[in-house]
Amino acid sequence: MEQRTCRASIVVLLTLLQGFLSCDAVEIQPSMNPAVVGSTVTLSLTPSVSLTSGNWAVDETFILTWLGEQQAVFPGYSGRASVNVTSGALMLRALTVSDSGLYQVQSGHPLLKASVFLTVVEPISNVTLRVNRSDLIEHQASGLISCSVSIGSSLSFRWMNGSSEVTAADRVQFTDGNSSLNIVRVSRYDSGPFRCEAFNPISNGTSDSVNFTVSYGPDNMRLTVNGLNATVFSAGSNLSMLCLAESNPPAQLQWGFRGNLVNATGTMLELFHVIPDQSGPYSCLAFNSRTNMYSNVTTHITISRSERLQANVFLLPLLLLAGFALSLSGHCGYFSL
Template sequence: MVSLQKVIFFLWLFAKVGVLPDDRLNAAVGGTMIFTTTMSPTEKPFSSVNWSFNVSTPIIIFVINAENIIGPEYEGRITFFPSTASLELRSLTLDDTGEYTVNAVHDGTLLNGRTTLVIHEKVSSVLVNSSSTDLVEFSGSVSLSCSASGPSLSFLWLNGSSEVTASDRVQLTDGGSSLTIITVTRFDQGPFRCRVSNPVSTVISDPVNLSINGPENMDLISSPPQGYFAVGSDISLTCSVGSRPPAHFKWFLNGDQLPDTGSELRLMDVQMSQSGNYSCQAFNTGKKVFSSFLTC
């Protein structure tokens, strides 16, 4: 009687190559992998099929004359598909990483295939930390760092739904896990998210929002639009500014603060004593900006 070892050696020696994918396969711990052969389903049974792991280890399953011999480590973890000689392996562990080989005889033809399976832990514990969340527009920088657990990690940053890419103001370092924005603007408020991937999973962090303070592009407009006015005129001065968060205003005449607040200053029935240089000051929690003076 021919021993099992001799049968396996015979199949290995004379088999043809190519019934399994050449590409490396990836799967997650606890998951399932189906090794699907390229053989077409057949009603005529295979004379013999042998699945092995890392060649020298005990068999996964050996099928001959419709009898199945399953390795003790694989009891309850596999399903064999006799029509294609494919194999399902369940409850994967890191120890299942390695090379898988199938040798089969069908209708007098010797067949074999070989592929590599790599088991990965899933990505977990994705967290973003910021060096600051309260910044001043045009005068501050911020660094965001992304940490995660798992092997073979790749990082991608999102600002809202848009991918963040490197530029003159944006630096991506430490394999993409660190993001630095130089000279922040109001458009850098986020929300920022870190997307971490490996071959078997993807996890996106909770959002981080930045508070970017500071008004800009100030303008002081008079109505009617002229620099000199007759005694008794009514004049409206409006201070406009782009600001996030919204700006507050103070008004000054010749450097002295007026009691008026708000973006508009109304001067009714003006007198000579009200002549001078008017200015407004816009401010918020981050920064103050003065407009140009207006002489009335």
């Protein structure tokens, strides 16, 4: 008698184990995942099974239960949820973002339990940028750009500067799930154009571009004369001195000679028919009224006597000597008479 009871218990145990094992083999297959807001999704069991009863729940919240041909839908899902009483497949309509979660089906005939995580996302539209301030001074201010969408969920963000992707660095910081870009102590190379790309598993969108106005300089000044690096010129030459400075807004330029300001402004100083007395240091002084910064560059110009004048100076003693010799020869002839 005891042996029969033991055998019966083993048979029941094996049956239960087979039921649990079959449970592990069954999976839930959504008709789409992620699913789109407003659409309908069907959660089917694979491989297909025949269920006479069971229930569906999401994150511990019951959706519906069924027994034979009868099914009962819980509040919050009335009119949206239904089950195929034969296969146990759940159909959920008019999806919302809040329908995302872990869906679970359980049945006692046969013994079954399976789950799947369903994501419901909203398509992205109207990606926009907001800038805290657009007029910045180099190395003195930080630029903050925020990216937002009017519609969309499960968002990820990517930032572009022109055709290059912006990545985190010492001066580049991302906050609020990468939806905000902060550039610390902006440089002249941080002007943009910046744009934001927002995307989720079903859609994407790109904002219009924005630029920072970064004021900088004046610095990296250069001074050339007649387009050359030469500093020695002949008397009588015409000189065009060009002064350049990296500056935004453009720097105000003032010229100086031998430490004194001259009545000349702008990028060009022109001198005509120069003489040796115009040799000396020429300076270009730059001022940026936005950054309140000054800079200058100086070059020393030497004006040499012209070659014609030097030749005349060299020939003059020879001519005088020749004249004196002729004069002597004349006197000698006179006395010979």
